[in-house]
Amino acid sequence: MSKLTQRKSLDYIKKEYVRTRTMPGSWYLSSYKFKFNIAHHQPMLEKLKEKKLIANQCSGCNRVFFPPRLVCGQCLVKPDRWVDIRDTARVATYAIAYLKNAETGEVEEKPMVLVQHDGADTCSIAELAPGVNVKDTYIGMPIKAHWSETATGGLMDIEYYDPIEDDAKDVK
């Protein structure tokens, strides 16, 4: 058994309780319909087809939002200016999840990173390149978007992020 799969619990002082009657029940939750306004995403999705990134900027506080945001929470105005941002980014924070693979039953390390694009003030969830050891990553690590070959106009056009050298041309 691998070290990752064992669930070793710590001993604590337990107390046994007398059981009362228990009625098992299940609660069928009907399907829900969540509503979103996606009009403000359209210019970005259009630009993604050209492998370019744009973000919107609040005219009140000049913060740049990527992905675009409908309303700025600080100023309560609609961000109406569109600005270009780079496809280089920095790791804002990261964590590793240990999830069991449903088919093989093996525990896999699944890294999750938040990236902050150069020129943007917000961060978004992303993946690192498959070969990267997440334990070698650090906060502020420079990375660059790896585009898929055919862009379809969705956030998944950026397949993953490649780590780059700190003195790379893109950062300058």
Next chain:
Amino acid sequence: MGRQVAIVSAGFSEHSSKRSDVNMPELVNEAIINCLKKVPSLGLKDIDAFVTGNMPAFEGANMPELWSTDWMGARNKPLMRVTTGGTTGGSVAIAGYYHVTAGLPGIDTVLAIAYEQQSQGDTSVGLASTAYGEISILNTLGIDYDSLSRILSAGAAIGVAAYQATNYMSKARITEEDLARVVVHNRRNAAKNWWAHLKMPDLTIEEVLDTPYVQYPLRYGMLCPASDGACAMLFTTEEKAKDMCDIPVYVNGVASVANESAVLGYDGSGSAQTDPSAQIGAMRSSELAYSQAGISFPRKEIDYAEVYAPFPNQELMWLEKLGLFEETTAPEMYKNGTTALDGDLPVNCSGGVNSTNAIGASAMERPAVAALQIMGKADNQVPKTVHTSIGHGWGGSLNLCTLMVMSDEQKRKWR
């Protein structure tokens, strides 16, 4: 304008992972009886109003206050429910304070009750139901279901806390050993507390570090449990409080502040709070509550702190953000014993949320324990005299903070 409010009593039910001997109303009743037993002069007819709260989605019972009205003794009396996620308990306590301070005719004594019986339902389903409405927009933006499920299945609370932990650890330059030290501090304190859940009197740092990772950098032994439990607090006016108990605890400042949610932001549009451990909401809430209570130097004036920390890195972070320690010095304070029971500033002597987490009740147990420490009636009573203490609550997606500042003197700055 606004009456001075005092806490006269607080009560708890026994906490455990499965309270199979009671159902939800009986569990609530246990805490209320424990609370009222400490005030013998008070009868049920003297309580004028009730505030209650829990997270209904976690148990599968909606509107549980209707089910438990009789068990609370609230029949034919004003009853109000407050639900704000992780800070439910803190918000219920603040609502109890507002009821009394408003000065409505005939409402002097208010019982605030918060509870959770997590063994009845599925907490992760409840958490997912609160998050899915926001996350599902990512699907329409082209992120496939596999990546989406990774965000969800990593678990809502632990997922966001792991980001916080990586940021805090790189900022303060600490190792997992420092996190484990906080866990040992909490679990050993819990062993001296009759109602706590994870009582581990002989836990060592090595034992905690021997458990596997749930999500890097948090290990299985560092996580909070899921408990069943309830808590009750009694608020009243200052005149009545003097008749009811020897040392009434005056509430001098309250605050509940929300900041922009970290990690996902709203509608999945990313968050402008790029550092999850920055916690501007906690700083704002402490500024607000301390200014009401007339506290200028929190480190010198506060004698006892109860912070809401399900994960050890958060305990270190909150102590700094609430102004009790300088930035990045909290791990050092655990090393040199400042936060121990007989230390300079004892922290979480009840065992904290790290040892006992009945989600709806947790944020109320913090001010409740902090008040009992001032009264001298707490189970793991600190040896020094406590004059001023704070009870803190945290919830939402890393963003909502409640704070209650209490003292044995009426120091409130506004009249």
